[in-house]
Amino acid sequence: MTAQINLYERLADELGALITSRVFAPGDRLPSIRHLSQQKRLSISTVMQALRLLEDRGLIDARPQAGFYVRHRARNLAGVHESHCTTQPTYVGINNLLMRVLRANKTPGALQLGLSWPPDELLPVKRMQQIMASVARRSPELLTQDGCFDTNEPNFIRQVIRRAVDWGRIDPQEIIATNSCTEAMSLSLRAVAKPGDTVAIESPTYFVLLQLIESLGMKALEIPTDPKTGLSIDALELAMREGLVQACLLVPNVNNPLGSIMPEESKKRLAGLLTQYDIPLVEDDVYGDLCFTAERPWPVKAYDTSGHVLLCSSFSKIISPTVRAGYIVAGRYTQQVAFLKNVSSGGTSVFIQAVLADYIGSSSYDNQVRRSRRTMAQRIARMSDAVSEFFPAECSVSAPQGGFVLWIQLPEEADALVLHAQAIAHRIAFMPGPLFSASGKFGNYIRINCGNAWNAEVENAVRTLGTLVNRSLDEAPARRPHPVLMRAS
Structure with a gap:
C-alpha cells in the first residue's frame, strides 16, 4: 500500500511542478488518463488518485467529458453569510x-x-436550415395554420416532456408554448402577482427579470445570494414568514450573472416553503442544459408537489437566439397563463415548434x-x-x-x-x-x-x-x- 501511495503522490508532485512552472498554463488540458497511464507505466487507478490529489490541492479541475484542466488563478468571490434581507422591497x-x-x-x-x-460558430445553423426545409416540405400546412389560439405543436410538447423524464413527470396539459423564455416569465409573473406586490429575487439577478418586475408595477425584494450555492433559503424563509413576499422570480440553475447552482437539498426545501406559505415561484431554467456538472441539475419544479412552481425555459442559448420558442410548465396556474398568452400574443409559431421538436428529439441536440x-x-x-x-x-x-x-x-x-x-x-x-x-x-x-x-x-x-x-x-x-x-x- 505504501508503494502505491508513493506512486500517485510522486505523479501528483511531478504534474504539480509542471503546472507551477507554467509548462501547463492555466486553462491547458492535461494529458488524458489513458495517456498518462501508458506514458508513466502506472495503473489507471494510480493516475486517477494523482489527479484527485491535484484537484484537492486546487491546481486542476475536472470537466465533464473533457478531461482535466489547469485551474485559473483569479481570486474567486467569497461566499455570503447574511441570513437576513439587507434591503426593503422597492419599486424597480x-x-x-x-x-x-x-x-x-x-x-x-x-x-x-x-x-x-x-x-x-457554436450554433447549429446548417442543421437548422436543413430541418426547416424538411419540415416545410413534409408539413406545408404548418405555414398556413391559424396561429391565434391554443397552438401547442404536439411533437414539441412531447419532446419537452421527454427532456424532463430524468427528474419527473410533466402533465402535458400544463405546458404552454411561448415565443421565448422571456415571454414565459412575463406571462407567469402576470398570472401569479399584481401591481404593488413584492417579488423575491436573487441579488444580483438578470436585468431582464428586473425589467419585467418594473414593467408590471411590482416591487422587488433582493435576497442575499452566494456565488456558488445561490440564494439564501434562510433569508427567503424569513421574508416569507414576515409576509413580505407574494411571489418569487428565481434562477436556481446557473444564476445570471453569478453562474451559481442551488444545491438539491435547498431546492427541495424551497419547494416545501412555497407550499407552506402558498407562494408561487416563476423559475427561469434557460441555462439548465448548459451546466458544467456531470449530470444536469434538477429544477425546483422536480420537487413541486402542489403546483406552485411555473417552470420557464427555451432553447435559445444552445440552438439559436433568433428561433423564438420557449415554454411554461404552469402547474396550478395553467388556465390563467393560457388566457394571458392568448390575449397577449396569440399562439406560438407551430412551424418553429415543429422544427425545434425535430432537432431536440435527435442525438444532434x-x-x-x-x-x-x-x-x-x-x-x-x-x-x-x-x-x-x-x-x-x-x-x-x-x-x-x-x-x-x-x-x-x-x-x-x-x-x-x-x-x-x-x-x-x-x-x-x-x-x-x-x-x-x-x-x-x-x-x-x-x-x-x-x-x-x-x-x-x-x-x-x-x-x-x-x-x-x-x-x-x-x-x-x-x-x-x-x-x-x-x-x-
Whole structure:
C-alpha cells in the first residue's frame, strides 16, 4: 500500500511542478488518463488518485467529458453569510439606464462582451436550415395554420416532456408554448402577482427579470445570494414568514450573472416553503442544459408537489437566439397563463415548434449540448485567467458552474458606470453591475460575456479594461462604495 501511495503522490508532485512552472498554463488540458497511464507505466487507478490529489490541492479541475484542466488563478468571490434581507422591497427603475447602456453597446465596431448570447460558430445553423426545409416540405400546412389560439405543436410538447423524464413527470396539459423564455416569465409573473406586490429575487439577478418586475408595477425584494450555492433559503424563509413576499422570480440553475447552482437539498426545501406559505415561484431554467456538472441539475419544479412552481425555459442559448420558442410548465396556474398568452400574443409559431421538436428529439441536440458545455467551460477559464493577469490584484471573479458569463468584482473605489463609458470610447462593450440590482447595488462590479472564441482582439480588450480599471483607481477620488452582498476574502 505504501508503494502505491508513493506512486500517485510522486505523479501528483511531478504534474504539480509542471503546472507551477507554467509548462501547463492555466486553462491547458492535461494529458488524458489513458495517456498518462501508458506514458508513466502506472495503473489507471494510480493516475486517477494523482489527479484527485491535484484537484484537492486546487491546481486542476475536472470537466465533464473533457478531461482535466489547469485551474485559473483569479481570486474567486467569497461566499455570503447574511441570513437576513439587507434591503426593503422597492419599486424597480433600471429600464432607462439599461436602455442607455444597450444603445452605447451598439457603438459601431465595439467588441461585444455585453449581452449573454451564444457565439455564432457554436450554433447549429446548417442543421437548422436543413430541418426547416424538411419540415416545410413534409408539413406545408404548418405555414398556413391559424396561429391565434391554443397552438401547442404536439411533437414539441412531447419532446419537452421527454427532456424532463430524468427528474419527473410533466402533465402535458400544463405546458404552454411561448415565443421565448422571456415571454414565459412575463406571462407567469402576470398570472401569479399584481401591481404593488413584492417579488423575491436573487441579488444580483438578470436585468431582464428586473425589467419585467418594473414593467408590471411590482416591487422587488433582493435576497442575499452566494456565488456558488445561490440564494439564501434562510433569508427567503424569513421574508416569507414576515409576509413580505407574494411571489418569487428565481434562477436556481446557473444564476445570471453569478453562474451559481442551488444545491438539491435547498431546492427541495424551497419547494416545501412555497407550499407552506402558498407562494408561487416563476423559475427561469434557460441555462439548465448548459451546466458544467456531470449530470444536469434538477429544477425546483422536480420537487413541486402542489403546483406552485411555473417552470420557464427555451432553447435559445444552445440552438439559436433568433428561433423564438420557449415554454411554461404552469402547474396550478395553467388556465390563467393560457388566457394571458392568448390575449397577449396569440399562439406560438407551430412551424418553429415543429422544427425545434425535430432537432431536440435527435442525438444532434445532445451532441450540441456536450459541445457547448465543453467550449464554454474552456472559454470561461481562459477569460478568468486573463482577468487575473490584466486586472488589479484586488479584483475577484465568479466561478461559474454553467453558462458563459463572468461576474467580476472591482476594487470598492471603482465605478462600473464610469468604466463602461471609458470602455465604449475604446470600442469595448460590457454590462455594468448596477443593472443587476433593483436598489443600485454592485456599483463596482461588471459582467463579461465569455462566449467569444479567444483571439488577439479579445485579449487586447481585456488588457485595455484592466488598464482602464487601474487608471481609474489612480485618478478617481475615493467614493462611498456601493453596498454589496458579496465581498472578496
